[in-house]
Amino acid sequence: MNKITLKLGLWFFFVMMMIEVCLFFVLHTGLVESRVEEELSALLARGNSHREVLEDLYNTETLHHIALMELKADTEVIITDGKQNIIISSSKVDNGEKKIVSKKLENVPRDGKILERRWKNEKYISTVSPYSVNGHQNGYVYMFKSTDQVQRLISKLNQHFLLAAAVTIILLIVTILFLSRALTTPLIQMKRATEKLSKGNFSVQLPDRGEDELGELSRSITILAQDLKHLKEQRNDFLSSISHELRTPLTYIKGYADVARRRNIADKDRERYLDIIYEESEKLSNMMKDLFDLAKMDQNTFVIHQEKVQICFYLRGICEKMMPAFKEKDINLEINCNENMYVLIDPMRFEQVFLNLFDNAIKYSDPHTKTSVLVKREKENVLIEVKDEGRGIPGEDIPFIFERLYRVDKSRSRDFGGTGLGLSIAKELVEAHQGRIEVKSGLGKGSTFLILIEEMTE
Numbered sequence: 234m235n236k237i238t239l240k241l242g243l244w245f246f247f248v249m250m251m252i253e254v255c256l257f258f259v260l261h262t263g264l265v266e267s268r269v270e271e272e273l274s275a276l277l278a279r280g281n282s283h284r285e286v287l288e289d290l291y292n293t294e295t296l297h298h299i300a301l302m303e304l305k306a307d308t309e310v311i312i313t314d315g316k317q318n319i320i321i322s323s324s325k326v327d328n329g330e331k332k333i334v335s336k337k338l339e340n341v342p343r344d345g346k347i348l349e350r351r352w353k354n355e356k357y358i359s360t361v362s363p364y365s366v367n368g369h370q371n372g373y374v375y376m377f378k379s380t381d382q383v384q385r386l387i388s389k390l391n392q393h394f395l396l397a398a399a400v401t402i403i404l405l406i407v408t409i410l411f412l413s414r415a416l417t418t419p420l421i422q423m424k425r426a427t428e429k430l431s432k433g434n435f436s437v438q439l440p441d442r443g444e445d446e447l448g449e450l451s452r453s454i455t456i457l458a459q460d461l462k463h464l465k466e467q468r469n470d471f472l473s474s475i476s477h478e479l480r481t482p483l484t485y486i487k488g489y490a491d492v493a494r495r496r497n498i499a500d501k502d503r504e505r506y507l508d509i510i511y512e513e514s515e516k517l518s519n520m521m522k523d524l525f526d527l528a529k530m531d532q533n534t535f536v537i538h539q540e541k542v543q544i545c546f547y548l549r550g551i552c553e554k555m556m557p558a559f560k561e562k563d564i565n566l567e568i569n570c571n572e573n574m575y576v577l578i579d580p581m582r583f584e585q586v587f588l589n590l591f592d593n594a595i596k597y598s599d600p601h602t603k604t605s606v607l608v609k610r611e612k613e614n615v616l617i618e619v620k621d622e623g624r625g626i627p628g629e630d631i632p633f634i635f636e637r638l639y640r641v642d643k644s645r646s647r648d649f650g651g652t653g654l655g656l657s658i659a660k661e662l663v664e665a666h667q668g669r670i671e672v673k674s675g676l677g678k679g680s681t682f683l684i685l686i687e688e689m690t691e
């Protein structure tokens with residue numbers, strides 16, 4: 234048995250026992266009292282009815298008749314005269330009865346009274362009823378009942394009580410065992426599950442326990458395990474893609490450096506090789522910078538300095554900056570922004586978001602197409618759309634393009650040599666501004682990136 238079951242069980246047992254003992258005590262005394270009361274009033278009623286008979290017809294025959302009746306019953310009668318001298322008794326008068334009959338009587342009511350009710354210590358319980366015949370003959374009818382009988386009756390009652398107590402204790406123990414098992418088994422299972430988790434084993438399966446608090450806890454642990462598993466897988470994926478990403482430019486650098494240092498090649502070729510080496514190194518260093526930024530965002534050590542910015546003015550500035558790059562590929566960049574709206578952003582960081590989106594629009598669109606920026610108000614938010622007429626993103630890739638190092642084109646060619654970090658950085662940055670970024674696209678349909686950010690009202 235484990236500790237918590239023992240603790241709970243003992244507590245429960247103790248409390249229930251206390252309640253039970255109190256209940257039994259109250260019930261027992263109540264029952265005994267009322268039983269004795271019943272006996273006494275039956276005795277009194279019997280005495281009173283003898284008295285009626287006596288008063289109806291007072292003679293020796295009647296007296297004998299009453300004594301005879303009591304001889305057959307389990308009660309006894311003594312009839313005395315007015316001075317408490319015994320006239321007749323149903324059986325031999327013993328000391329206990331004598332003691333009661335010799336008690337001085339005063340003002341006994343006509344309906345009689347109880348003379349002895351101490352069933353525990355005395356030999357008899359007893360009542361007395363006065364009689365009076367035509368005023369000249371009067372006396373008392375004493376009734377007795379041996380306390381042996383009452384005691385026997387009560388000991389029978391005690392036996393019943395003991396039996397009931399034994400049954401309830403057994404039931405109590407069974408209930409406690411059942412309850413504590415029902416309560417502690419899931420707790421123990423969860424404890425084992427978390428131990429497994431801390432050892433790095435994330436394949437935790439907890440049974441469904443319904444809607445109560447234990448069920449909720451168990452579900453939270455399962456979710457935690459899944460999240461941890463996902464995180465671990467993500468980290469492994471990330472590390473393996475990173476090493477791939479690093480290997481490609483490094484292979485180029487190594488290969489071209491190897492060729493470039495040969496003596497017998499033309500200067501023009503050497504220059505071309507060195508250019509490639511330079512380009513690839515630059516790509517590497519950019520990638521390192523991006524990764525470093527992402528790592529900082531993960532650790533929340535990334536500070537953003539927010540300012541109030543007029544969004545149209547701000548976006549026009551960025552478009553202006555990007556214009557030459559668009560021109561170079563013969564793509565038309567348009568901006569459509571008329572409203573006077575303000576947002577609270579870090580202008581430097583937020584610029585990175587648009588640079589990444591524009592960079593993609595240029596990279597993944599053909600010449601003579603159009604890229605447009607549209608800004609409008611949507612409820613309390615500002616909605617910025619960046620729409621291109623490029624090759625689009627296949628539906629099955631859309632859920633993943635904001636993931637680190639994810640690219641639709643898996644071949645790591647030099648022409649489309651993106652690293653797959655641009656959009657994940659954009660997403661982190663937008664979310665750092667409490668905004669949202671989404672994409673609408675399809676293969677061959679162009680892509681639209683939507684950014685929602687809260688408008689500053691005052």
Ligand SMILES: Nc1ncnc2c1ncn2[C@@H]1O[C@H](COP(=O)(O)OP(=O)(O)OP(=O)(O)O)[C@@H](O)[C@H]1O
Binds near residue numbers: 589592639642653657
């Ligand atoms: N406007 C777009 N049109 C078509 N495909 C896109 C567009 N923007 C992104 N993608 C696809 O999503 C992938 C991820 O984009 P992301 O900007 O994160 O990486 P990248 O452009 O490949 O590399 P990086 O931006 O780090 O240089 C891209 O490889 C590309 O396949």
Ligand SMILES: [Mg+2]
Binds near residue numbers: 589
């Ligand atoms: Mg990109």
